[in-house]
Amino acid sequence: MCEMVMRSLTPSTPEELAEGLAAAAAAGRRIRLGGAFSKSSMGGPISDADVCVSTQNLNRLRQYEPRDLTISVEAGMPWRELQNLLAENKQMLPLDPPFASQATVGGVVAANTSGPRRRQYGGVRDFVIGMTFATLEGKLIQTGGMVVKNVAGLDMGKLMIGSYGTLAAIATVNFKVIPAPARSLSFCRRFETVDEVFNARDEILRSVLQPSAIDILNPAAAERIGQEGWLLLLRAGGNAALLDRYARELSGFETIEGEAETALWQSIQEFTPAFLDDYPLGTVVRVSSSLQQMKLLAGTLSVPLVARAGTGVGYAHFTKPEEAGEWASRSKGQEWKCVIDFAPESHKEYLMLWPDPGPELATMQRIKQMFDPNNLLNKGRLHGRI
Amino acid sequence: MIPEAAKSKLIELLGNRGYLDRPEDLVLYEYDGSVDKHRPDMVVFPRSTEDVVAIVKIANEYNLPFVGRGAGTGLSGGAIPRAGGLMISFSRMNRxxxxxxxxxxxxxxxxxxxxxxxxxxxxxxxxxxxxxxxxxxxxxxxxxxxxxxxxxxxxxxxxxxxxxxxxxxxxxxxxxxxxxxxxxxxxxxxxxxxxxxxxxxxxxxxxxxxxxxQPEVVKTILAIYDSAEDAGATVAEITAQGITPVAVEMLDGVMLGMVEEATQAGYPMDAAAVLLIELEGLREAVEEQVEQIRAACTACRAREFRVAKSAEERELLWKGRKNAFGAVGRVSPFYYVQDGVVPRTQIAPTLRYIQEVSERYGLTISNIFHAGDGNMHPIILFDARKPGDLEKAQRAGEDILRFCVSVGGSITGEHGVGMEKMELMSDLFSDDSLEMIARLKRLFDPDCRLNPGKMLPTGRGCMEIRQKPLVPGSFVY
CATH class of the missing domain: 3.30.465.10 (Uridine Diphospho-n-acetylenolpyruvylglucosamine Reductase; domain 3)
Known part of the structure; x- marks a missing residue:
């Protein structure tokens, strides 16, 4: 939440949000923008600010017609509340972001957080169908709409997803939603070596099975959830016959259901927050790589690694910020890319959070310049570079 | 017009077979799949990124507008060079x-x-x-x-x-x-x-x-109806039941006749509408879904429910669907396809409205569309040789799109705004939102040379082309 020392704004309508931003920007005030600020340790350093703007009171349901499979909410709605609304109608938004119990919808979108089931369902960019955002000029900009297929105008929402609030303030978000499967079943198998676990993953990828999640944990990560060895974790949803089929085809796997299943995925979804609680100097590197490159990277890591092994995102959890910085810097000039997603505030100034931005950074900086010419909004939050 | 100096540089870059500039060649590049037309002054065929860079630099040096083009199948005028100039065809960058x-x-x-x-x-x-x-x-x-x-x-x-x-x-x-x-x-x-x-x-x-x-199993279903609205209601029912087909297409009676005559795909000629539904996935999931869909169709008064028995039967049904526009061309030399989107629960009312529009303008309008996601493709048949007919078709199209917007939908689901629906953007977005699109465009293209005169209403783009789209173009075929 906003600290007491700062002037704080908690607008309760999109218009108030836009007016507040415009007034602050016009006065040349530096702005810290967030929802519940549950992910303050994520992204770039928190710069000094004169005004703190929180969307926490901008938290209403705007529109939900379950038969249209779409929902529109204000940015400050707690993520959990959105999940509950959908669950009442047997629908879901299977993003599984970390910090889910404190996060707001806008924060999940602005930080582009997601979880295990994105193998099947995709990430934030695949669910957002429309958005309203407030600019520093005090304008409310609409993009997309309330239909699942729409190419009218530029897809400006894509710019906001993962922008850490550096461009504008997300005011409302429209999502497409998914009918929740009737039942869920999960599978776990332990392997001795990195080769074995990734070979097993490759077999799943080549098969006709369509698990919603394909995660690999290295032994250090497995230990943190009370397991050992290299773990391959799968999740499937559907009717009883379908899940029986999965159980047959995955005969070497241990099946996990009911409360144990919920607990397992909860521990995976909140793996990073739990790690950061345990290690005040905890530093987490996020890797974007090809599926095969992920295997090579996994082989070089002895710290806890949670890999979305069917997607190509991995999270390496270091206890020493310097080691994380050194490892992340290896991405320079490589096809795989990484950023330091979480680091202690005290170390963010000197760590290269985004080691190798590439020439497209110039284009991104021009976009930032257009939205925020005086660099007032969440300065440096995009991994220290913007 | 392309200055001679610019032309020589382009020819030097691309060779004698790397460009077209004779009127009889250029005429083939003045249109796409929609109704608008404008001729480029020169078409160039790069073979590499380096070629494209060099072409763009020459265009900048001589202040020429330029437009990229793929196969020219677009349905909103996206690849039409409104301001003339260079057309950059990517047909030789096809590896x-x-x-x-x-x-x-x-x-x-x-x-x-x-x-x-x-x-x-x-x-x-x-x-x-x-x-x-x-x-x-x-x-x-x-x-x-x-x-x-x-x-x-x-x-x-x-x-x-x-x-x-x-x-x-x-x-x-x-x-x-x-x-x-x-x-x-x-x-x-x-x-x-x-x-x-x-x-x-x-x-x-x-x-x-x-x-x-690829999925393990694919099942294709044809559900046949005596009422188009019942077919529309089925889509809402499928969604309400939480069933997730990979495709739900609807063809109305007018379209069925045209498609069947062209393709002999096995569609009924006497029905008011059909739904073409496809399910994919693991056998156990698909088998259950077939029965769920059967129940939903029956509840919505489908008169017949067929599951394609073979890959051939399935492919024939899809061939009929995908070649539908060709089938229309056999019946009506001119047609105008729209691309509105509505929330799924609004499909049936939208179909009713389209029928009203058809009667109001005295034009045949046939519907074939992606019903599962509410993406409507009303096809308005007209005769461009009849004075005023094209304008009538365009007005009918605009009425339909405005209706889509009024029920919470959009003016385009997949065809794009292009030069066709520019003016309707103001129905959908606020002035501030349109201005933001224009600013982002200018950020990338400050001199407004790349594909000018598209997507934003007249007066809101970065370069003004005040004339209306040139329709129906230089020839009436």
Whole structure:
């Protein structure tokens, strides 16, 4: 939440949000923008600010017609509340972001957080169908709409997803939603070596099975959830016959259901927050790589690694910020890319959070310049570079 | 007009077979799949990113507007050179550069035909999901520009959900790469911003696409109705039941007649509407869904429910669907396709409204569309040789799109705004929102040379082309 020392704004309508931003920007005030600020340790350093703007009171349901499979909410709605609304109608938004119990919808979108089931369902960019955002000029900009297929105008929402609030303030978000499967079943198998676990993953990828999640944990990560060895974790949803089929085809796997299943995925979804609680100097590197490159990277890591092994995102959890910085810097000039997603505030100034931005950074900086010419909004939050 | 000096530089760059500038050749590049036309002054055929960079630099040196073009199958005038100038055709940049199955990716040049990606990997049981009806001809570059859809995007998502990274030449001649083989690349999602920017911000020269594993089982169902509204109601019922088909297409009675005469695909000639429903996945899931769909169709008074018995039968049904526009051409030499989208619960009222519009203007309007996601394609038949008929068709189209907006929908689901629906953008977006689009366009293209006069209402774009779109063009065929 906003600290007491700062002037704080908690607008309760999109218009108030836009007016507040415009007034602050016009006065040349530096702005810290967030929802519940549950992910303050994520992204770039928190710069000094004169005004703190929180969307926490901008938290209403705007529109939900379950038969249209779409929902529109204000940015400050707690993520959990959105999940509950959908669950009442047997629908879901299977993003599984970390910090889910404190996060707001806008924060999940602005930080582009997601979880295990994105193998099947995709990430934030695949669910957002429309958005309203407030600019520093005090304008409310609409993009997309309330239909699942729409190419009218530029897809400006894509710019906001993962922008850490550096461009504008997300005011409302429209999502497409998914009918929740009737039942869920999960599978776990332990392997001795990195080769074995990734070979097993490759077999799943080549098969006709369509698990919603394909995660690999290295032994250090497995230990943190009370397991050992290299773990391959799968999740499937559907009717009883379908899940029986999965159980047959995955005969070497241990099946996990009911409360144990919920607990397992909860521990995976909140793996990073739990790690950061345990290690005040905890530093987490996020890797974007090809599926095969992920295997090579996994082989070089002895710290806890949670890999979305069917997607190509991995999270390496270091206890020493310097080691994380050194490892992340290896991405320079490589096809795989990484950023330091979480680091202690005290170390963010000197760590290269985004080691190798590439020439497209110039284009991104021009976009930032257009939205925020005086660099007032969440300065440096995009991994220290913007 | 292209100055001689610019022309010589382009010829020197591309060779004698790398350009077209005779009127009889240029006339083939003045139109796309929609009704608007404008002729380029010269068409150039780059073979590499370096060629594109050099062309863009020459265009800048001589202050020439330029427009990218794939196969010209677009349906909103996206690839039409409104201001004349250079047309950059990507038809010779048509190599699949890399097929990387173990990473579920392919890297392709923009001129690769959509279907060719799936054909290149089908033996290994993979496919590229977005499947516009023109997929035998349309190119990936055009698909990226328009964020193309297709029947199966209901379950799999549209082009933007399958494009992981781009290489693009910006209007100043610089080259950027965005995204990569992995997701969540650091920084702003430029890939997502450029996909669907209708060729107004960058010329895409390389595309990393996602490949998917073919499903184990595919079932195709034909549900036949005596009332189009019952068919529309079925779509809402399927959604309400939580069933997730990969495609739900609707064809109305007028369309069925035209399609069946052209394709002999086995569609009923006497029905008011059919739904073509496809289910994919593991056998156990699909078998259950077939029964759930049967129940939903029966509850909504379907008179017949057929499951295709063989791959041949299935392919024939799809051939009929995908060649529908060709079938219309056999009956009516001129037609105007619309692309409105409505929330799924509004399909039945929208169909009623379209019928009213048809009666009001005295024009036959046939419906074939992606019912599962509410993406309507009313096809308005007219005769351009009859004075005033085209204008009537355009007014009917606008009425329908305004209705779509009024029930919470959009003016385009997959065809793009282009030059066709520019003026309707004000019905959908506030002035501030349109201005933001214009500013982003100008950020990429400050001199407004790339594909000018598109997407934004007259007076809101960065360069003014005050004349209305040139319709129906230089000839009446």
């Amino acid at each position: 699949i550069l890399e097929i990387d199955l173990e990473n579920e990716r392919a890297v392709v040049e923009p001129g690769v035909v959509n279907l060719d990606i799936s054909l290149a990997v089908q033996a290994q049981k993979y496919f590229y999901a977005p499947d516009p009806s023109s997929q035998r001809a349309c190119t990936i570059g055009g698909n990226v520009a328009e964020n193309a859809g297709g029947p199966h995007t209901l379950a799999y998502g549209v082009t933007t959900n399958h494009v992981m990274g781009l290489e693009a030449v910006l209007p100043d001649g610089s080259v950027i790469t965005t995204g990569g083989k992995g997701p969540d690349c650091p920084g702003y999602d430029l890939t997502g911003l450029l996909t669907g920017s209708e060729g107004t911000m960058a010329l895409v020269t390389k595309i990393i696409v996602r490949l998917m594993r």
